[in-house]
Amino acid sequence: MNAPLHADWRPVITPRPMPVEMLQALQARFGARCSTAQAVREQHGRDESTYDAPPPDAVVYCESNEDVMAAVKLADQYAVPVIPFGVGSSLEGHLLAVQGGLSLDLSRMNRILRLNPEDLTVTVQAGVTRMQLNNEIRHTGLFFPIDPGADASLGGMAATRASGTNAVRYGTMRENVLGLGVVNAQGEWVRTGTRARKSSAGYDLTRLFVGSEGTLGVMTEITLKLYPLPEAVSAAICHFPSIDAAVQTTIAVIQMGVPIARCELIDGNTVGMVNRHSKLTLREQPMLLMEFHGTAASVAEQAQTVQEIAADHGGESFEWASTPEERTRLWTARHHAYFAAIQSRPGCRAMSTDACVPISRLAELIAESVADVDASGLPYFLVGHVGDGNFHFGYLIDPAQPAERELAEALNHRLVERTLRMEGTCSGEHGVGLHKMGFLLDEAGPAAVGLMREIKRALDPKNILNPGKVFAN
Structure with missing residues (x-):
């Protein structure tokens, strides 16, 4: 195997300070929903991993697609990192602001947008948690089975391609996400997929974003498969x-x-x-x-x-x-x-x-x-x-x-x-984040990781979307 990417095991910190002009623009747009309070920043600068890193420069609480688009457009203008935040339950340092920047808290985007029990589908905002979803649809006789243990947000679960205890029967997030609403690195909202159970139309952008760990776009809406509650x-x-x-x-x-x-x-x-x-x-x-x-x-x-x-x-x-x-x-x-x-x-x-x-x-x-x-x-x-x-x-x-x-x-x-x-994988469900970058190279090989880098550069040329994760930048 290749040597670990960082023999020192500590995250590589390469700050990209937020310009005062960007912070002022965020405060003008979001008011009290933009915070630079130390406690708020520290809360959004740690997850369940064993890593420590400085907190983000600021936190914005988003409540709509338009909020996310506005924040990412400013980040694009000033080339400042953007890190999506759900509930902070990730395990591989996904949320850490290793290059500083802006934490986008999506927890207030917690509405069920469209429930179609006759088609066994539901569309939710990214901040909806799995327990919230199941509580709100229980009356339909349906449920969403993916259970990673923590009451994670569905946006975070899609971003890390989560699975959990029910995966042996119902599969992982990869099999259960039908479509997405994603804000790209330029602040544009993109729809991928449909509510149909299959499609042969064009590249499968949904699967590209599912498991991308916030490095290719900020997920704001997710369309999911539902299942009948068992008798x-x-x-x-x-x-x-x-x-x-x-x-x-x-x-x-x-x-x-x-x-x-x-x-x-x-x-x-x-x-x-x-x-x-x-x-x-x-x-x-x-x-x-x-x-x-x-x-x-x-x-x-x-x-x-x-x-x-x-x-x-x-x-x-x-x-x-x-x-x-x-x-x-x-x-x-x-x-x-x-x-x-x-x-x-x-x-x-x-x-x-x-x-x-x-x-x-x-x-x-x-x-x-x-x-x-x-x-x-x-x-x-x-x-x-x-x-x-x-x-x-x-x-x-x-x-x-x-x-x-x-x-x-x-x-x-x-x-x-x-x-x-034994022909397995270094990560069955937690994702690569900071911890497994070297292992990803061992598993996929230089050519495949090089292709991933090319995709990243094409979609995020300024490297503002959760930089420093999946592979070093």
Whole structure:
């Protein structure tokens, strides 16, 4: 593999100061919705990553497409960076103002613009969160299934091509975004895609922007697929004698074609953290947390098949959760695994990985990676959306100890080496951001990354859209 892009692991800070004339123009246009208060700037200058960087020069709260267009036009005029901001839940430094500039807060753009239940589509503003959307459309009998864990904004989820616990059945944001409204680097509003389920008309601009991490345009509207709420839902947990047994069960379930909706791995170490955080009494062994969607008969059939497969691999103590309250309790515990891990080592920060490989290589990759981190002695947690070959280590590091950060980086580097050797990807769902620029080069190769750079230069010649992310500028 190539050496990491920045051996020092700290973000490269190359400020591009905002001219006084631009700030005055922003204040004239936005009034109190343009802030230079230190607390506001600091809030918009950090995410859930382990990186630190100076805050943006100013924050503008946008409430319409016209607001975004006006702000980006000024940024284009003065060649000042623009960084879209949703709720700040990204994990790879996407929001950090490594070149200074303007943070565009889209959280007030939180309206559902058009709901078409007969077509199973909805168009929302970028600041709508996934939980807000599902709460507001529940009366239709439909739901939006992509669940990355955090109550992220749908604009942020589209920008990072997010997925999460339901991806094994419903896919990722890539498969579920039909169209976009995007403000380009010149401040023009562009529509991509339609509400039709397919199209052969021209270049697929929607897929170009989905996953571009704010480096090609600012998403303001998203048209999404919706799905009928399943007639029956059942969740189960099953404990295993080893991580390998749990993963082999997952592989067998997928290869058998069982349409499982969710299949989450939690290792015994992490189960203990979850128990202490959420006041549960789960057995502290490797565990699969599964969910089945469909008719009552199909759910029962799926569950029976999975139970038999699990038994063949030493799975035991199947526990069922059929009521909404029981399922919510289990899934809340799973979604709180990150916070449980952080609480287990006060003052620590978690450096999270998100490797993804073909399902047949998953057991091998996890086994090698667990052995590596166990030998290192560094505290960690392990969870995974293993139904689609994706899993996460969270290395728990003391930010005051650079040696721990360097150890975590070395572990992550070896993990990615294994992942690429097994024809996987360095990022299954978190994105590249600041952290994985070197890995992207290893994975895609110089020619492909060069093509990405050409696209970036063509769409953003002044390099104002979230500069310094995906690849160094």
